[in-house]
Amino acid sequence: MTDLAITVNEVSKCFKRYRHPVDRLKEIFWPHQQRAETFWALQDINLQIFRGQTLGIVGRNGSGKSTLLQIIAGTLTPTSGYVRTNGRISALLELGSGFNPEFTGRQNVFFNGQLLGLTQAEIEARYDDIAAFADIGDFINQPVKTYSSGMYVRLGFAVATSIDPDILIVDEALSVGDEAFQRKCFSRIHDIQDRGGTILFVSHAATSVTQLCDSAILMDRGEILLEHTPKMIISKYQKMIYAEAENAERLRGEIRQMQSSFNSQAVLQEIYSRHPINGATNDGTANGATLTVTSPLETPRNNIYHDHYDPNLEPDHPIRYPGKGAEILDPHLTTPNGQRVNHLIARKIYVYTYGVKFTKPASHVRFGMLVKTISGFELAGASLQAKSRELKQIEGGTELIVEFKFKCLLSPDVYFLNAGVSGIVEGDFTYLDRWIDVAMFRVQPCEVSCSTAVVDLLVEPKLTVTSGSAAVLPEYL
Ligand SMILES: Nc1ncnc2c1ncn2[C@@H]1O[C@H](COP(=O)(O)OP(=O)(O)O)[C@@H](O)[C@H]1O
Numbered sequence: 130m131t132d133l134a135i136t137v138n139e140v141s142k143c144f145k146r147y148r149h150p151v152d153r154l155k156e157i158f159w160p161h162q163q164r165a166e167t168f169w170a171l172q173d174i175n176l177q178i179f180r181g182q183t184l185g186i187v188g189r190n191g192s193g194k195s196t197l198l199q200i201i202a203g204t205l206t207p208t209s210g211y212v213r214t215n216g217r218i219s220a221l222l223e224l225g226s227g228f229n230p231e232f233t234g235r236q237n238v239f240f241n242g243q244l245l246g247l248t249q250a251e252i253e254a255r256y257d258d259i260a261a262f263a264d265i266g267d268f269i270n271q272p273v274k275t276y277s278s279g280m281y282v283r284l285g286f287a288v289a290t291s292i293d294p295d296i297l298i299v300d301e302a303l304s305v306g307d308e309a310f311q312r313k314c315f316s317r318i319h320d321i322q323d324r325g326g327t328i329l330f331v332s333h334a335a336t337s338v339t340q341l342c343d344s345a346i347l348m349d350r351g352e353i354l355l356e357h358t359p360k361m362i363i364s365k366y367q368k369m370i371y372a373e374a375e376n377a378e379r380l381r382g383e384i385r386q387m388q389s390s391f392n393s394q395a396v397l398q399e400i401y402s403r404h405p406i407n408g409a410t411n412d413g414t415a416n417g418a419t420l421t422v423t424s425p426l427e428t429p430r431n432n433i434y435h436d437h438y439d440p441n442l443e444p445d446h447p448i449r450y451p452g453k454g455a456e457i458l459d460p461h462l463t464t465p466n467g468q469r470v471n472h473l474i475a476r477k478i479y480v481y482t483y484g485v486k487f488t489k490p491a492s493h494v495r496f497g498m499l500v501k502t503i504s505g506f507e508l509a510g511a512s513l514q515a516k517s518r519e520l521k522q523i524e525g526g527t528e529l530i531v532e533f534k535f536k537c538l539l540s541p542d543v544y545f546l547n548a549g550v551s552g553i554v555e556g557d558f559t560y561l562d563r564w565i566d567v568a569m570f571r572v573q574p575c576e577v578s579c580s581t582a583v584v585d586l587l588v589e590p591k592l593t594v595t596s597g598s599a600a601v602l603p604e605y606l
């Protein structure tokens with residue numbers, strides 16, 4: 130067996146589209162008159178997926194994700210090109226495929242098990258496990274057409290993952306289930322990953338893609354625009370879906386451009402710089418203040434972290450939802466003594482600040498902030514309510530400054546900030562002004578943190594040798 134689980138070679142898929150359903154009939158009777166428009170759902174797709182890899186597939190609706198997965202799963206034939214797969218594939222495709230609606234859940238389990246290559250005895254042996262995982266009670270003995278979409282996915286996922294697939298394909302299905310069920314599914318997916326299985330995962334949920342996948346592709350209009358880290362793909366995807374129409378083409382071009390330079394040192398280095406903690410080691414200098422970051426690509430370089438402002442680290446596409454009655458001015462970060470920064474150091478104190486200019490009288494005003502990860506996960510937020518007598522009612526023409534002082538208890542990575550002001554203007558409770566991704570910052574490591582995930586809980590690890598002996602330990606691990 131090779132290390133490749135899936136090879137997609139020059140795959141294109143053309144669908145015929147009819148303006149009116151009756152045109153399809155007319156074409157049968159008068160085949161010389163073409164009534165269909167041809168539509169290329171996939172164009173020249175090339176992809177190699179290694180065994181053990183979990184690939185995220187991200188893209189707008191209609192970008193061709195499901196078509197690609199169906200071709201890989203073998204339920205749809207490509208118009209040109211070919212797919213090679215290595216190992217047993219199990220696919221949880223979009224709702225509506227896979228089960229016969231007239232059969233009961235139990236019958237469908239057997240029916241699907243056979244399609245997946247299991248013998249009757251093998252299915253019998255797994256049936257209880259499948260039913261227990263799906264956990265849909267007596268519905269398992271009812272026709273599938275009576276199921277809710279949640280029950281459908283429960284049974285579909287249970288079947289798809291119970292046959293020890295070498296390749297598991299999951300097309301958006303999990304967004305249907307409740308959180309508890311999703312959690313159970315993710316731990317199953319982790320089991321398959323631990324066994325060395327290959328996974329293709331389509332999802333709009335940014336955190337699932339970043340947490341589950343090793344790499345991801347961004348699809349658009351039947352093409353793969355970019356293959357990169359999950360974080361990068363999610364961030365480009367979010368930019369694309371929020372881009373104004375006039376910027377969309379330019380952005381698309383920029384993303385493609387990235388793909389052509391993907392193998393360049395600079396891009397790879399950027400990927401590694403997003404995970405400085407992975408390569409960070411204490412270099413053993415006297416006070417431990419110097420950290421050496423080892424990128425797998427280059428010789429170690431010395432780096433003493435200090436907070437500063439880098440004009441290149443500004444968000445590309447802040448999104449503004451203009452409300453009425455106020456304007457947020459210049460949201461930015463500073464040190465406690467007012468120095469502007471966007472490269473921060475973990476565990477130090479900073480201030481997020483913005484000005485607000487009221488154009489109309491407003492009452493019950495709240496000022497808000499939100500910190501998000503690159504994948505869009507909302508990490509921390511705060512809101513300040515203007516309670517004091519002077520601020521309960523704010524006159525038009527008032528200008529003020531809001532400050533949110535915080536301790537940067539985050540691990541090294543890049544984060545984004547929102548700013549928003551809400552309140553009652555002209556009798557309506559509304560946003561007066563709101564900015565999404567209006568500022569960004571990079572957190573650099575501090576020398577003492579032992580944090581290994583996003584939020585740093587100021588954990589103080591302690592080790593006690595209870596028998597035997599050990600060399601002297603540093604104060605922190
Ligand atoms: N059977 C079909 N006949 C005609 N057009 C189709 C068919 N299946 C998908 N398409 C079209 O192909 C494009 C890609 O669809 P799809 O792969 O479902 O996208 P995604 O899963 O990314 O939302 C869409 O424009 C869709 O309308």
Ligand SMILES: [Mg+2]
Pocket residue numbers: 191194195196223301
């Ligand atoms: Mg789809």
